[in-house]
Amino acid sequence: MKFASVIVSVSSKEVNRIFEYKIPDPLIGIIKIGHRVLVPFGPRNIQGYVVNIKDSVDFDASKIRPINRALDIEPVLTRELIMLAKHLADYYIDPYISVIETILPAALKSQSEKVLTLHSDASKEAADFFKASHSGGKVLTKKLDAEALKGIKPFIDSGDIIEETELKQHTNKKYARALKPTFQPGRDFGRAVKQLELLDYLENHEYIELSRLHEDGYSSHTINELVKKGYAEKIDVVIERDPYENRVFFEDKPKILNQDQDYAFGRIQDAMDRSDPKTFLLHGITGSGKTEVYLQAIKAVLDKGQEAIMLVPEIALTPQMVNRFKSRFGDEVAVLHSGLSHGEKYDEWRKIKEGRARVSVGARSSIFAPFENVGIIIVDEEHETTYKQTDRPMYHAVEVAKYRSSFHKCPLILGTATPSLETYARSDKSVYERLELNMRAASNTLPDTRIVDMAKEHRTGNTSVISSALKEAIQDRIDRGEQTVLLLNRRGYANFQICQSCGDVPNCPNCDISLTYHKSNHTLLCHYCGYEEEVKRECAACGSDDVTFRGTGTEKIEEILRDMFQVDVVRMDNDTTRRKGMHEKLLNRFEKEEVPILLGTQMIAKGLDYPKVTLVGVLNADTMLNLPDFRANEKTFQLLTQVAGRAGRHELSGEVIFQTYNSEHYAITLSESNDYQAFYEKEMEFRRFARYSPFYFHVLFTVSSEDVRKCLEAAAHVHEKLTAAVSDTAIIVGPSPSPIERINNQHRFQILLKYKREPDLSAVLHELDEFYYERYKKEGLSLRIDVDPQYIM
Structure with missing residues (x-):
């Protein structure tokens, strides 16, 4: 008997733990660690992820419910990514399942719907009622009106009609019709020259999409005649949504490295050869040729049969970086960033998962590329704050890169002309090895x-x-x-609108911030909550028409x-x-x-x-x-x-x-x-004087509520808990109002914890997070815990 440890797809603190399920005999050997499965959970069936498989459990096995079915042929998560998710959940104080679903593309997140089906032994009365209840397709519970529900309830109670939960993905594989040769002997086409020509064309391919055949001049009649005679068959094939299918990439040859580049490449290659998970700071002035060093290091990795992850901080950088990488490595490159549709991102992710791409290029989330033999990880412009996610889970991609570098025993390259102070300080202490590029690659001077x-x-x-x-x-x-x-x-067009008679400035009704004027659609817009209103030519406070716009x-x-x-x-x-x-x-x-x-x-x-x-x-x-x-x-x-x-x-x-x-x-x-x-x-x-990073670590606590009194009470409570838990060497700043005191009708107070070493801190943070999760459910009072924040705002 085999058992699976499953984390279920419910983002709730109450179920943020592992549940044990029995693996049915037919699925033993099929279900593996990393599989998505459908499991019974209370009265319903929901999606979960297998994080472990074991031979025994510590309690009565007869009471353990079985897994219903596997949702994939192959696991969607690697063992490494499962371990990484647990590490991030513990460090950044987040539910395990939230991190798992951040790691996977949105296309794999399921939605469920209740579907009614007729039992095979249903009575004739039930069958007739069921048939009358739908006009083809699925019978969805949510689409039945009150009368229909009342009529169908007795049959559900008797078991003649069954209500099941059906999962559906946000995005599925994309299919197209294609023509496949059947390779049967004989070629008696008479005067049908076009059919014979099509067959010759087909026999050089496994299949050809019908749309392409039509583009090449073959009519539907010619295709159908070939099928009718048995020389070909129509099939459905998976096609990929390629965001770059209309782009032409010209081959880019490796450049000759200058002295600084060559030395840096040599040090990186030495670490790769020794499988050394060393972190390098590639500190090069702008235009010094850091990208060429990246490209040649990746080529060395690919030659060893390994894979490479390349991060860039902005979608805006991706087109040029993609051009460089596609021109050098062609179809080996998969691109992952938020500018792609769910379908495009899913197909790029599948290219990596199925081993058809060995280089991933993209923004923050591409650090989770599902490679299993990573040879190098590169973070370009490592100082950028966009590598830190601002929504939960608030992970930092550079920290994830360090974890994966250690796991795969491969070097990590942090490249930039302006390192973060934390990174440069670590290179000063020889925690990272610093490689300097002090001249521009083209030997021209700085501006x-x-x-x-x-x-x-x-x-x-x-x-x-x-x-x-x-x-x-x-x-x-x-x-x-x-x-x-x-x-x-x-x-925007102007920072704010002001009345020159009374000085009134229109503010957002939901946030403590002035509205920004956007001329293109003649509106005043809040850049925090998205509130929008039309521009009025009279002052709302005094009625004067002497209003103007300030700022640029x-x-x-x-x-x-x-x-x-x-x-x-x-x-x-x-x-x-x-x-x-x-x-x-x-x-x-x-x-x-x-x-x-x-x-x-x-x-x-x-x-x-x-x-x-x-x-x-x-x-x-x-x-x-x-x-x-x-x-x-x-x-x-x-x-x-x-x-x-x-x-x-x-x-x-x-x-x-x-x-x-x-x-x-x-x-x-x-x-x-x-x-x-x-x-x-x-x-x-x-x-050093102000006792900030890199001399201290930080955790930022932000309490928010529509009720300012509750906000103050909660902030005082957090302060009290921290004071009791941390050592005298830690510094607690606050509670104080946040720089923007109210956003989206939520009053905000914050506390900043500065510390050097607090071994018991994680337990306190999890305890606070759990306590305020319950209060949020009851009172709408929330606590946001940001570990290693990029902004104290």
Whole structure:
């Protein structure tokens, strides 16, 4: 007798544990660890995942219910991913099943519906009633009206009609009709030349899709005649949704590495040869050829018969990275990111699972690619906060990469021009090995950078958001047929609307934040909860019509640029890239040199590589400096350095202009000189003094409720529990109102825990999470526990 340990698909704390089920004799040897199964759970049947198989259990085996059926031929989870899910659930304080369902593509998450079926021994009366109850297809309980339910209930009670739970996937495999040769002897076609030609065509293939045959000029009549004569048959075949089927990728040969690149590649290859799970920091200035090192390291891995995982931080980076990787490795590459449809992502995931792709390229979630023999993991732009998921489970992809690197005994490469302070500090302590790339791959120099003080600019009479120096530089590039990238990290048209009579500013009714004006649809929009209202020309507070808009967003700058230079502009922000495929479409327009100016938010600041871009302008370098967060200086330095690196990456020299009201701030002046080491030393002084990461670990607790009194009471309770549980070396900051006190009608208070070593902390966090899970169900009061937060907001 065999038993399966199953975690069921119910995201509830009460069932966040393993349940034992008996494996029926016919399924012994078929059901394996990682299989999806249908199991009885209380009065219903639900989906679960097998996490272990055993020969015995510690209690009465006769009381254990059997698994109903397996939902897959092959397991969807590897043993490693099951272990990883448990590790993440424990570390990030989340239900085991939530992590499992994050690891798997959305297409495999099931929905259920109640279906009525007729028992084989049902009475004639029941059969007649059942037949009258439906007009073909399934009989769904939810579609029966009250009268029908009343009439059918006695037959359900008697067992003549059975109610079952049927699971369905969000996305299934996609099928198409195809023609398959039957290879029978004899070829008597008489004058039917087209049929004979089709048969010759078919015999060189296992099958050909009917749609392709029609495109090639074969009519339905010719196809049907061939089938009628027995020379071919029509079949259903699985086809894959390929998001790149219309793209042509030209072969890209490996480049000759320069001295720094060659040394870095040699150190990485040595770790691969020794199966050493070493973490490398590949610290290279922008344009130093980090991607070529990645590509050649992956080629070495593939030559050994292993697989590679490559992470990029933004969907916007994926098109160019995909182009590089597909051009080098062809169909070996699978692409996984949130810009794909469920079906496309599912098919890319299947390519990996079935061994037809050995390289995964994608954003955060692609770290869960179901490879079983990983030879290298690469995280490009490792400093990016997008690697940390902001919704539960709040995992960090870099931490997941470390776990998988250790499991597979393969090197992990963290590549960036601006490492996070935590990463660079670990390389300083030799926890990671640091590899430096100090020269640009094409041997050209970094762009010339200068700072424009906008306070002085305004004193000279220029009140425009475009300084005289930047205006002149943009015009110069337009005249020379070169391109410009402009960064403004604020979308919308204007920051807010204000009444000039009484000073009233329209705020979101659900959040403590002003509404942002979007001119394209003439609305005021909340960027936190999505609340939207039409713009009114009269002040709601005093009735005055003297209302105006203040501040500047990308939408307004686009309008200013078009008027100022009489040229087209590509704008990239959340508003213009919301629709599927728009990232790639907009970048393609710019890449083809159709448009001289690319304007965008931080999504354009990294990874983009265009030969005609010789000017980069940052319209407001202070934006992130003003955030109430200890990482504000670091994020400012990283953003400015990264966007500056887009200029002059090829034969043409580059220029960068930072516009700022804080021209003396070290985050900006050290970005100008591209001096990471000086910034690191300066910022580490602040972190040491203020006792922040990397000198301390952090956990951020956010209590939220519609009732502010309950919020305060809960925050005090969390503080009390922490004070009793942690050592005197830990620091508890708060409780205090969150920087934005109310979002979506939820009042928010936060507590920040700073600590160096607290071995019993995990148990306390799980206890708090469980306690507030119950309170959330009863009172709508929630506690969010963010381990290793990226923002203290």
